[in-house]
Amino acid sequence: MxxxxxxxxxxxxxxxxxxxxxxKLIGDNHKKVLLHYGGGSIKRSGxxxxxIKILEDKEIEVFELGKVEPNxxxxxxxxxxxxxxxxxISFILAVGGGSVIDSAKVMAVGVEYExxxxxxFTGKADIESALPLxxxxxxxxxxxxSSPNAIVTNEDGMLKMGIEHDSIRPEFAILNxxxxxTxxxxxxxxxxxxIISHVHERYFTNTERVxxxxxxxxxTIRTVxxxxxxxxxxxxxxxxxxxxxxxxxxAHSGILGLGREEDWGSHRIAHEMTxxxxxxxxxxxxxxxxxxxxxxxxxxxxxxVQFAKNVxxxxxxxxxxxxxxxxxxRFEKFLKDMDMxxxxxxxxxxxxxxxxxxxxxxxxxxxxxxxKLDKKDIVNILxxxx
Amino acid sequence: MxxxxxxxxxxxxxxxxxxxxxxKLIGDNHKKVLLHYGGGSIKRSGxxxxxIKILEDKEIEVFELGKVEPNxxxxxxxxxxxxxxxxxISFILAVGGGSVIDSAKVMAVGVEYExxxxxxFTGKADIESALPLxxxxxxxxxxxxSSPNAIVTNEDGMLKMGIEHDSIRPEFAILNxxxxxTxxxxxxxxxxxxIISHVHERYFTNTERVxxxxxxxxxTIRTVxxxxxxxxxxxxxxxxxxxxxxxxxxAHSGILGLGREEDWGSHRIAHEMTxxxxxxxxxxxxxxxxxxxxxxxxxxxxxxVQFAKNVxxxxxxxxxxxxxxxxxxRFEKFLKDMDMxxxxxxxxxxxxxxxxxxxxxxxxxxxxxxxKLDKKDIVNILxxxx
Numbered sequence: 001m002x003x004x005x006x007x008x009x010x011x012x013x014x015x016x017x018x019x020x021x022x023x024k025l026i027g028d029n030h031k032k033v034l035l036h037y038g039g040g041s042i043k044r045s046g047x048x049x050x051x052i053k054i055l056e057d058k059e060i061e062v063f064e065l066g067k068v069e070p071n072x073x074x075x076x077x078x079x080x081x082x083x084x085x086x087x088x089i090s091f092i093l094a095v096g097g098g099s100v101i102d103s104a105k106v107m108a109v110g111v112e113y114e115x116x117x118x119x120x121f122t123g124k125a126d127i128e129s130a131l132p133l134x135x136x137x138x139x140x141x142x143x144x145x146s147s148p149n150a151i152v153t154n155e156d157g158m159l160k161m162g163i164e165h166d167s168i169r170p171e172f173a174i175l176n177x178x179x180x181x182t183x184x185x186x187x188x189x190x191x192x193x194x195i196i197s198h199v200h201e202r203y204f205t206n207t208e209r210v211x212x213x214x215x216x217x218x219x220t221i222r223t224v225x226x227x228x229x230x231x232x233x234x235x236x237x238x239x240x241x242x243x244x245x246x247x248x249x250x251a252h253s254g255i256l257g258l259g260r261e262e263d264w265g266s267h268r269i270a271h272e273m274t275x276x277x278x279x280x281x282x283x284x285x286x287x288x289x290x291x292x293x294x295x296x297x298x299x300x301x302x303x304x305v306q307f308a309k310n311v312x313x314x315x316x317x318x319x320x321x322x323x324x325x326x327x328x329x330r331f332e333k334f335l336k337d338m339d340m341x342x343x344x345x346x347x348x349x350x351x352x353x354x355x356x357x358x359x360x361x362x363x364x365x366x367x368x369x370x371x372k373l374d375k376k377d378i379v380n381i382l383x384x385x386x
Numbered sequence: 387m388x389x390x391x392x393x394x395x396x397x398x399x400x401x402x403x404x405x406x407x408x409x410k411l412i413g414d415n416h417k418k419v420l421l422h423y424g425g426g427s428i429k430r431s432g433x434x435x436x437x438i439k440i441l442e443d444k445e446i447e448v449f450e451l452g453k454v455e456p457n458x459x460x461x462x463x464x465x466x467x468x469x470x471x472x473x474x475i476s477f478i479l480a481v482g483g484g485s486v487i488d489s490a491k492v493m494a495v496g497v498e499y500e501x502x503x504x505x506x507f508t509g510k511a512d513i514e515s516a517l518p519l520x521x522x523x524x525x526x527x528x529x530x531x532s533s534p535n536a537i538v539t540n541e542d543g544m545l546k547m548g549i550e551h552d553s554i555r556p557e558f559a560i561l562n563x564x565x566x567x568t569x570x571x572x573x574x575x576x577x578x579x580x581i582i583s584h585v586h587e588r589y590f591t592n593t594e595r596v597x598x599x600x601x602x603x604x605x606t607i608r609t610v611x612x613x614x615x616x617x618x619x620x621x622x623x624x625x626x627x628x629x630x631x632x633x634x635x636x637a638h639s640g641i642l643g644l645g646r647e648e649d650w651g652s653h654r655i656a657h658e659m660t661x662x663x664x665x666x667x668x669x670x671x672x673x674x675x676x677x678x679x680x681x682x683x684x685x686x687x688x689x690x691v692q693f694a695k696n697v698x699x700x701x702x703x704x705x706x707x708x709x710x711x712x713x714x715x716r717f718e719k720f721l722k723d724m725d726m727x728x729x730x731x732x733x734x735x736x737x738x739x740x741x742x743x744x745x746x747x748x749x750x751x752x753x754x755x756x757x758k759l760d761k762k763d764i765v766n767i768l769x770x771x772x
Contacts, residue, residue, distance in 0.1 A: 003401020
């Protein structure tokens with residue numbers, strides 16, 4: 001186990017009536033709040049009205065910035081930063097999924113900086129502080145509700161890049177599984193894959209003697225898969241929604257990566273598919289993950305054997321390689337069962353830009369830790385995704 | 387899954403060189419610090435000198451209160467409160483195990499209260515705030531380093547009672563597994579049992595559809611058991627120490643109980659054994675847990691079947707009851723393998739005060755949730771401990 005520092009002060013309010021706690025959670029120190037959200041779904045569901053009423057009852061002046069798109073864009077972030085600076089806003093409330101939360105997080109650091117917020121992404125400036133923010137989560141997927149990470153797309157060059165800083169962990173996250181009961185199937189399962197991918201990025205490590213977190217990772221993956229199947233049968237199953245929502249937060253809270261070297265190769269590759277074709281994050285991960293697994297498993301067969309046995313209860317086969325491959329096969333089957341694409345073809349994405357994607361993903365550098373990948377490796381993985 | 391609120395802002399600094407981070411963690415706001423510790427072991431190990439040097443380098447005025455005993459006493463707590471009030475101390479640093487930390491926590495709330503701190507235990511006053519405190523952990527066991535709980539013994543009546551409040555979660559906890567390499571075997575395994583008991587109190591629940599936390603609990607128990615065996619073979623195994631140390635924090639951090647009704651019946655019974663005979667907490671738990679299990683399993687056989695299968699890989703036997711009992715038998719074997727007593731006789735404790743202990747544990751009320759226990763049930767459980 002490696003040494004580590006861990007700090008996660010996000011307050012989690014979880015359950016059927018959790019939105020009612022917003023008033024208490026936001027406290028009495030904020031007179032002007034930016035309400036950040038995506039499209040019309042929160043208006044249709046009544047969540048928007050409920051939130052507005054709670055804020056108005058507290059005599060909070062509410063400024064609004066909606067229209068966050070999936071894979072949130074820098075232009076909108078800059079617009080939000082302007083509003084916050086101009087209006088002296090002291091708190092951002094993100095109501096939505098990972099895109100809304102990430103967009104809010106980047107605003108939160110941008111408000112505290114005189115220059116252009118993109119400087120934080122290019123390394124030109126270091127994050128020091130952020131405006132406090134809170135979350136009402138509507139889509140369990142990215143785990144952004146308690147993570148120190150945010151990713152946005154700079155339309156200038158379609159660069160999808162991220163920042164990481166403890167100051168952008170939200171002050172609170174309101175998680176109400178009921179809000180997710182009516183999520184479209186496609187979004188539900190894209191979220192499921194995203195959650196599992198966050199565990200994978202931590203689970204597939206060469207760090208040895210990490211038995212506790214290995215076990216926590218395996219339990220989380222199994223839980224998300226089991227409850228994915230339950231939602232396929234009955235999308236209105238509150239408890240399956242609850243398991244997946246809590247797993248989503250757990251998967252990216254940092255707990256599962258304690259003392260481990262993390263990988264993040266698949267994410268880097270997947271981001272370039274999204275940047276180029278606008279493919280949903282969960283879909284790109286569904287395509288990349290099995291290919292990545294097939295390409296890298298030989299770097300540490302034992303870990304993949306462990307995955308096969310502890311996640312899928314695969315019995316030992318003739319060789320460790322066979323056992324490892326059986327685990328990957330079962331994972332691929334799970335993705336298919338969730339109606340997720342596992343190839344470019346299935347997702348109707350062109351296959352003629354692998355060099356460009358690999359170039360952008362690697363930027364002349366090495367990607368991932370489980371197996372260090374160079375540009376050529378990435379092209380090879382993309383070939384396996386065809 | 388039940389609704390819940392969760393907030394754990396304790397900073398965890400974990401690893402071989404974590405004590406070096408004390409200077410940064412304690413920050414620059416405290417000029418006067420109370421250093422709270424137990425006996426001479428931290429002086430013999432050099433940890434005391436290291437901590438003093440770090441504090442002196444920061445020009446912090448250090449007040450000392452040592453001599454915390456296992457099952458910390460209210461008299462010493464009151465003494466600490468006096469010192470803090472008189473000297474205007476703004477931070478308490480607990481260096482030691484659970485007893486030292488709990489003692490420090492009760493001081494921390496006592497300093498903020500004009501009346502007698504025992505009022506918080508009797509319900510005569512409600513905790514509102516606490517002096518900030520930090521921890522350098524030397525014994526993995528109680529999980530107090532990031533928990534909102536503290537337990538002390540009031541010598542007047544030998545009442546062992548607890549408080550719970552988020553304000554007493556330590557600001558930071560420094561966890562260095564190296565500090566635990568030389569722990570006496572008996573203390574090591576008493577800690578192992580304490581850790582497992584914290585998971586049990588959460589695991590054995592009648593709350594349904596708690597698959598994620600069930601899995602996290604099972605992984606944690608398995609990890610602690612496996613690494614208990616590793617330490618039996620080689621007490622100097624750093625990584626086994628690390629697994630147990632991290633598991634100890636995890637077990638009582640609150641994560642494993644999210645959305646679940648918790649039990650705490652065994653703890654209530656075990657506390658009375660300690661209050662009466664001074665028996666180490668881990669030992670009393672080792673005696674009570676198997677008896678409690680045998681007495682309550684019929685209240686929810688399925689949960690005990692799950693325990694047997696997922697923790698001990700027991701195959702289904704002829705009846706669920708047999709499978710459940712096999713799990714309990716294996717757990718009992720584990721305790722024996724750790725050289726822990728599983729009966730009053732083995733621990734050389736008298737068996738003639740069951741009525742008194744049951745009376746004190748229940749206080750005319752019901753104890754536990756998995757199976758609600760009255761005084762008579764507690765006597766029956768104690769009879770099974772003979």
